[in-house]
Amino acid sequence: MADHLPMIWPLESHTLAKHMILQNYLRAWLPIMGSSNRRLLFIDGYAGPGVYNNGEDGSPVIVVKEAMDYISTCATKGWTKPEIVCLFIEQDAARFASLTETLGKIEIPSQIKVNPIHSSFEETASKILSFLDAKSFSLAPAFIFVDPFGYNLPFSLITRLMNYPKCEVFINLMYAFVNRFINRSGQEEVMTRLFGGEEWRGLDLKDNSPSDRWLQIHDLYQRQLQKHAAKYVRSFTMRDARNVPLYFLFYGTNHKIGLEKMKTAMWRVDKGGSYAFSDATDPSQLVFFGNGPDYKKLKSLIVEKFSGRAATIEEIEDFVLCETPFLPTQFKREILKPMETNQELYVLTSSRKRKGTFPSDTVLQFAEV
Numbered sequence: 001m002a003d004h005l006p007m008i009w010p011l012e013s014h015t016l017a018k019h020m021i022l023q024n025y026l027r028a029w030l031p032i033m034g035s036s037n038r039r040l041l042f043i044d045g046y047a048g049p050g051v052y053n054n055g056e057d058g059s060p061v062i063v064v065k066e067a068m069d070y071i072s073t074c075a076t077k078g079w080t081k082p083e084i085v086c087l088f089i090e091q092d093a094a095r096f097a098s099l100t101e102t103l104g105k106i107e108i109p110s111q112i113k114v115n116p117i118h119s120s121f122e123e124t125a126s127k128i129l130s131f132l133d134a135k136s137f138s139l140a141p142a143f144i145f146v147d148p149f150g151y152n153l154p155f156s157l158i159t160r161l162m163n164y165p166k167c168e169v170f171i172n173l174m175y176a177f178v179n180r181f182i183n184r185s186g187q188e189e190v191m192t193r194l195f196g197g198e199e200w201r202g203l204d205l206k207d208n209s210p211s212d213r214w215l216q217i218h219d220l221y222q223r224q225l226q227k228h229a230a231k232y233v234r235s236f237t238m239r240d241a242r243n244v245p246l247y248f249l250f251y252g253t254n255h256k257i258g259l260e261k262m263k264t265a266m267w268r269v270d271k272g273g274s275y276a277f278s279d280a281t282d283p284s285q286l287v288f289f290g291n292g293p294d295y296k297k298l299k300s301l302i303v304e305k306f307s308g309r310a311a312t313i314e315e316i317e318d319f320v321l322c323e324t325p326f327l328p329t330q331f332k333r334e335i336l337k338p339m340e341t342n343q344e345l346y347v348l349t350s351s352r353k354r355k356g357t358f359p360s361d362t363v364l365q366f367a368e369v
């Protein structure tokens with residue numbers, strides 16, 4: 001699918017929000033994975049020209065700068081430096097030239113291997129996978145950013161990549177285009193490739209309100225990812241200046257720690273925890289949603305789950321992380337402590353020294369409601 005943008009284009013607020021999530025996440029991912037692996041891999045499958053109209057950084061430059069910061073922290077702290085391999089794939093010749101020129105201006109330390117590739121994501125990823133299969137090699141811990149303009153993205157590639165245990169994906173599902181073309185004749189094959197099966201044909205999109213449509217398309221992609229690619233999936237919605245969904249960012253991982261770090265990265269961008277950003281918030285400058293977490297909601301979720309039951313802190317933490325939009329740092333002081341004061345729960349066992357604290361060996365009994 002051809003795009004109609006010039007070689008480089010203006011940075012929009014939603015793109016800046018996307019970059020902030022990427023950057024926040026890499027700041028957590030690099031030290032966690034770097035401390036126990038000799039090599040890390042970052043693939044930017046749709047790298048772009050590396051720069052925006054006013055000289056702002058594109059995703060490959062953001063990645064390289066984060067990697068450089070991490071390598072320099074390793075040097076300062078005396079940590080072993082991993083090798084960080086970056087594959088930046090760009091299909092368009094002019095954008096690829098801009099990308100290599102932009103990257104060429106950065107003095108990159110030797111631990112960071114930067115490989116711009118003038119090709120398509122589909123072709124390069126398939127080649128890498130075939131090579132790994134043929135040699136029975138595994139993949140180094142990998143973060144794969146899939147950020148196309150359109151929706152010509154094979155789901156089968158995502159599932160094949162996610163078969164490698166330490167692989168994570170961050171996918172931009174271009175909802176606005178999918179929504180426009182999903183019922184158009186001639187698009188059937190592309191939709192089946194995108195959703196990894198025929199399930200999209202069962203969506204009941206006719207006569208639906210716009211919010212119903214986006215929810216159905218969003219939820220189908222999420223279900224497919226959870227069924228075929230990743231144990232944990234979290235998404236973030238980008239809306240345009242009319243507050244209409246433009247695209248969804250889907251993060252998929254098989255590790256709870258990754259989920260926690262990505263949720264934290266997303267909360268930093270949307271402090272209300274609705275996992276959304278809208279250009280309508282303020283078209284001239286980046287102002288994030290900012291009403292703070294809805295603790296009433298978190299309390300009701302915890303009470304609904306644990307009412308009348310005994311539960312360990314680990315169980316509650318797991319529930320908050322994996323089954324709610326909230327973070328595991330948000331429930332002890334804000335929810336459990338006041339609940340204990342109000343006798344809505346009791347501590348059964350704990351090694352704690354002070355009331356209102358809940359170390360990991362604590363077991364709680366929730367009152368029946």
Ligand SMILES: C[S@@+](CC[C@H](N)C(=O)[O-])C[C@H]1O[C@@H](n2cnc3c(N)ncnc32)[C@H](O)[C@@H]1O
Nearest residue numbers: 046047048058059090091092120121147148149
């Ligand atoms: C949304 S832009 C990427 C923006 C970039 N990730 C960033 O955040 O700065 C998508 C890019 O993918 C390129 N592209 C389109 N089809 C591609 C394909 N099949 N494989 C790789 N790159 C492709 C386009 O030329 C465009 O530069």
